[in-house]
Amino acid sequence: MKQESPLLQVANLAIAIGKEEIIRGVSFTLGKGEIGCLLGPSGCGKTTALRCIAGFEPLDVLEGIRRAIHQLEEGRAELENAYPRAVSPDGNTVAQGVVDEVFTTCDRAWRGIGVIPDSGWRLREPYAAFDAELRFDVGGIVTTESAECRAGDVLQGWITPAQCAAFGQRCTPRSPLGAPMVSSEGACAAYYQFRRLAPA
Ligand code: SF4
Numbered sequence: 001m002k003q004e005s006p007l008l009q010v011a012n013l014a015i016a017i018g019k020e021e022i023i024r025g026v027s028f029t030l031g032k033g034e035i036g037c038l039l040g041p042s043g044c045g046k047t048t049a050l051r052c053i054a055g056f057e058p059l060d061v062l063e064g065i066r067r068a069i070h071q072l073e074e075g076r077a078e079l080e081n082a083y084p085r086a087v088s089p090d091g092n093t094v095a096q097g098v099v100d101e102v103f104t105t106c107d108r109a110w111r112g113i114g115v116i117p118d119s120g121w122r123l124r125e126p127y128a129a130f131d132a133e134l135r136f137d138v139g140g141i142v143t144t145e146s147a148e149c150r151a152g153d154v155l156q157g158w159i160t161p162a163q164c165a166a167f168g169q170r171c172t173p174r175s176p177l178g179a180p181m182v183s184s185e186g187a188c189a190a191y192y193q194f195r196r197l198a199p200a
Contacts, residue, residue: 006031008053015045015052023049033094043183055086102127111143111179112152146171149178154187161188168192 006029013026023045030036038046064082071077081087101124108120123131132138145151149171150164161167161180171177173189180186184193 004031010053013049013052015048023052035095035098042179047183047185110155112145112149112155114152146177151178151180151188154180161191162195164188 008030010029011027013023014021015023026049028036038049040046060083067080067082071080081089099121103121104124105118106120106122107115107117109115110119122133128134146166148164148166150159153159154161154164164171166177167188171181171188173181173184173192176182176189178188180188181192183189
C-alpha cells in the first residue's frame with residue numbers, strides 16, 4: 001500500500017531566547033486526519049513550540065489585541081477569528097468529529113473560580129475503560145491554593161495582577177503562589193515580566 005506523505009513534519013525543532021535554550025530536538029510527523037498532543041509540565045515550552053510551528057507572528061497577536069479592544073470599546077463580548085489565514089470559520093471539522101465521538105461535556109471545578117456548568121470534558125461511555133476518574137481513586141484529590149492568591153479574581157477580570165497584595169513581593173515567577181504566575185503566558189507573570197505595575 002502506498003504510504004501517504006505527512007501533512008506536517010517537524011524535525012529537530014530547537015528554540016533559543018538569547019543564549020538560553022528553551023527547546024531542543026522536538027521531532028514528529030502528522031498525517032491526514034491525525035491529531036497530536038504535546039504533553040509536559042507547565043513552563044516546559046509547549047506553547048512556544050506550537051507558536052513556532054503554527055506561525056503565530058507578533059502581528060497576529062496585535063490583531064487579536066486590536067479586535068479585543070474594539071469589542072471592549074463597543075461593549076461587545078463575542079468570539080472572533082483574528083487568524084483567518086490559517087483558521088477557517090468552521091475550524092478543524094475532522095478534529096471536532098473525533099472529539100465529539102470520544103468526549104461529552106460535564107461540570108468542572110476551575111482553580112480559583114469554582115464549578116462552571118458544562119465547562120469540562122469527560123470520556124463517553126464506550127471509552128469508560130480509559131477514564132482515570134473511574135479507574136482510580138482520584139475523587140478526593142484537592143489542590144491547596146495559597147490563601148493570599150487572588151488568581152480567581154485576576155482570571156475573571158475583577159482585579160489586575162498588580163492589585164494583588166502578593167504581586168512582585170511574595171509572588172514572583174521564581175517563587176509563584178498561584179498558577180497565573182507560573183508560566184510565561186499567565187497574566188501575573190506577563191505583568192511581572194513586562195510592566196511591573198505598582199498596585200493601583
Ligand atoms: S500575583 Fe501571585 S498571588 Fe497574586 S493573584 Fe497572581 S499568582 Fe496569585
